[in-house]
Amino acid sequence: MTVELAVGNVSRAFGGVYAVRDVSLTVPAGELRAVIGPNGAGKSTLFALIGGQLAVDAGTVALDGVRVERRPAHRRGIGVVFQAARVFHGMTVRENVMVGAHAITRAGFLAAALRLPRHHRDERRIREQAMVCLDRTGLADWADRPAEELPLGRQRSLQLARALCGEPRLLLLDEPASGLRAGERELLSDLITRLRAEGLTMLLVEHDVAFVMRLADRITVLDLGRVIADGTPAEVRANPKVQTAYLGVRPDEPHLHARGVAE
């Protein structure tokens, strides 16, 4: 079910300024890859280029060798957890998660309007799938509450439940830990660890270095739209270029490293 993600020489400019320039990275199936970098490094742009929220100017995005960079977001089979809480208003938590199953079901307007058998079949499948995802993300008790009433941390879990409900081949997480309290952060990292153990390929864009150092298999470091380092957490931590770019300090000022990269 899960796939390899290959990004090849992807570029995207805004008004002549490159946000992402010639970025390549390959995430093998089942790997949890983190992308880190200082503000303005191009992390979120790269995320949107892979997810299909933005179009590439040049380069390729491939899932298991199949190029998807020209496909609209809804046809990529990629699950997405956005940084801004994008839960659907005026719908319950359960209904939000049910929307996630859209990609794996087919019933259309006619089937729905006339209550054809296909509608009932899909509806049953969607409900069951949603219940499983609600349970996994600890949201079952909130299922019938309006989604917008959830606290921020729960809204992030809700997005995750929604993404999982579509049985994604790749899961993108944009700063999932930002704005969460310590307890919520713990729950989130547990869940990500479990998904990783199940073999789901994940790409995690994160500002919080300590958070990704613990979770990620490998880390790609961006700065000013380019890849400046790529390796295991230990390799990245030791890389002087990363220390310079990420913390804005020179390697000859080692006392400042303690802030994040060196834990």
Place this chain on the structure above:
Amino acid sequence: MNRWTIGAVAAVTLALPPLLPERHLATFVLLLLAATVTVGVSLLMGYAGQVSLGQASFYAIGAYAAALPAVHGVPTLLGLALAPVAAAVAAVLLGAPLLRLRGHHLAFATLAVQLILLSLLAQADWAGGAIGLQGVPRLTIVGVELRDVGYAYTAWLVLAAALLIARNVVDSRPGRALRAAATSETAAAASGVAVGRHRLAVFTLSAAMAGLAGGVYAFYLGYLSPGSFPVLLSIEFVVMAVVGGLGTIAGPVVGATVIVLLVQLLNTLGTLPGMPDYAPSVLSYAVYAVLLIVCVLYLPRGLAPALRLRRTADPNA
């Protein structure tokens, strides 16, 4: 809304037509037809987050599509079946380019479509031109020519079908997808929703509802002209949807009832002896403006949800 309320409303409205004098029966039929169009508008605005200020165009297209063949001898029932289809086809053709627009832009574009349609109709001699299409035969169902009470029941069935379809769609895979896209197109698309296609489908569905209502209208009145479908009518549908309560199934019915009754009342008031000639039209325009403002200020969610809240808040009621 519970089964008992629905059953009671259905029973009362079904018992009403034979009891109403002819003048009020006409109001009743037009109310049901307006409510049908408003069901579509409410689906579009309340659930899909799209505004159409030209819904009367589809009402007109349905009316002409039903009346024109009938005038040339085609069975009236076939004409009636053609009405929603013609409106739906027009919606697909118009919607494909128009639905790229959002919010105010879409509202103005649909308004422009209606103005264009009205001026085309006024010049189309084959459709009666500005003078209108006269002598539309009455609707004949299995050999029986409908009389006024018959139209009331036909309109009732049409509205019931529209309500049932709206309810079914809202609580379904495509319905949830639409509601999701109304909050965030990006997040809906990331969940696999083809937002554009879904919006076009609901636009088409709402047009089909307006078209079917228009078809009944044509046979009921027996006369059509571009003047029967003014821009004010489109605005009326939007006001009905907002006053009744967007994002509710009962809202369109409540909104249409309130507006139609108020306009009737003010019309009676405006034509009292001693009132100036312009009183009826000024008063009926005023009712839209005042109701819309009052509603947005004090009942932003509309009448239907407000009634429901009152009931749940007061355990003795």
